[in-house]
Amino acid sequence: MNFLPRCLSYSKCSGGAGRSEIRGGESSNGGFGKDGLLWFHDIGNCGSGEYSMAIVQANQVLEDQSQIESGPFGTFVGVYDGHGGPETARYVCDHLFRHFQAISAEGNGVVTEETIQRAFLETERGFTSVVSENWHSRPQLATVGGCCLVGAIYQQTLFVANLGDSRVVLGKKVGNTGEIAAIQLSTEHNANIESVRWELKDLHPNDPQIVVLRHGVWRVKGIIQVSRSIGDVYLKHTRFCREPINGKFRVPPPLNMPILLATPTILKHPLHPNDSFLIFASDGLWEHLSNEKAVEIVKSHPRKGSAKRLVKAALHVAAKKREMRYSDLRNIDKKVRRHFHDDITVIILFLNHDLICRGVVQDPTLSIRSALEH
Incomplete structure (x- = not known):
């Protein structure tokens, strides 16, 4: 059954969260829409401008999670790409922003690189505790992880701030030419990137198998492509790298130090009036679209529906790669879809520098999150 209960949650209030249910087309609550396995919010307002959001499912259970938060702290966007299951991404969506709020409140609301790094590390500690508490009943949680942007x-x-291979690209106006340049702002942590392989070798000089090339793909310990994540605790703590988890996840001892890191790469970018929009997306989008192509699509069309337009563009490319029509790909059900493309999440933030400069506070606060179950 192509049934989606509570596919997106939407809150625009200072108290509890409200929810919208999508049953096809546009919803009367929050402007969410549904098109097969694609869910979208075409356009909305936040304290920093306007946003557009879209998610398409490929796995049997959606492993991507995402959120947009806007209030006195400013604007917070999160894209969480799970692997091995949905549990880590769901946990991050539940806890990372809460830690961010609490830690920034300790510093009178000031946001710094340290604020964000501590929020990531608290989230990592929390998920590790969940794995520990459930070790006897659900040991497979030790093999679930997530990239966080x-x-x-x-x-x-x-x-x-980034862990893993999701990506944010800035669309920046080039003088008065009318052109918009694509500038990648995030650092990716994927073993297929040469600098990442060198980083891993430097951190583990006595392990000749720290990165292994298999079927044309570089993997950490021959298992996983990303070198940083939340979760994946079987590659971080000896006590989880043992039975009863599946043998393919158990690396030979000793595990003297974590193989994967949970420390994000953080960039601080002063916003400039020529900074037009930001594209946040899981790697499922960038597998099919270049930075330049994505920026070109956004700048050449109306803002409304921009995120949905990018997702559909990626799906058209995915279909073409398999010598099939988009209409045929669209009719393939989840799980089987994963053979053609990954779950894809896109959030586009159109920057309003007048609001940003005036320090306008979102009132009431805005909180939009992808659902935990679909």
Whole structure:
């Protein structure tokens, strides 16, 4: 059954969260829509401008999670790409922003690189505790992880923090030419990138198998492509790298130090009036679209429906790669879809520098999150 209960949650209030249910087309609550396995919010307002959001499912259970938060702290965007299951991404969506809020409150609401790094590390500690508490009943949680991409706009500064291979690309106006350049702001942690392989070799000089090339793909310990994540605790703690988890996840001892890191790469970018929009997306989008192509699509069309337009563009490319029509790909059900493309999440933030410079506070606060179950 192509049934989706509570596919997106939407809250625009200072108290509890509200929810919208999608049963096809546009919803009367929050403007969410549904098109097969594609869910979208075409356009909305936040404290830093306008946003557009879209998610397409490929796995049997959606492993991507995402959120947009806007209030006195500024604007917070999160894209969480799970692997091995949905549990880590769901946990991050539940806890990372809460830690961010609590830690920034300790510093009178000031956001710094340290604020974000501590929020990531607290989230990592929390998920590790969940794995520990459930070790006897659900040991497979030790093999679930997630990539995390966060953008936080505080005053007139954008902070970008990333673990894994999701990506944020800035569309920046080039003088008065009318052109918009594509500038990647996030650092990716994937073993297929040469610098990442060198980093791993430097950190593990006595392990000749720290990266292994298999079927044309570089993998950490021959298992996983990303070198940083939340979760994946079987590659971080000896006590989880043992039975009863599947043998393919158990690396030979000793595990003297974590193989994967949970420390994000953080970039601080002062916002400039020529900074037009930001594209946050899981790697499922970038597998099919270049930075330049994505920026070109956004800048050449109306803002409304921009995220959905990018997702569909990626699906058209995925279909073409398999010598099939988009209409045929669209009719393939989840799980089987994973053979053609990954779950894809896209959030586009159109920057309003007047609001950002004036320090306009979102009132009431805005909180939009992808659902935990679909």
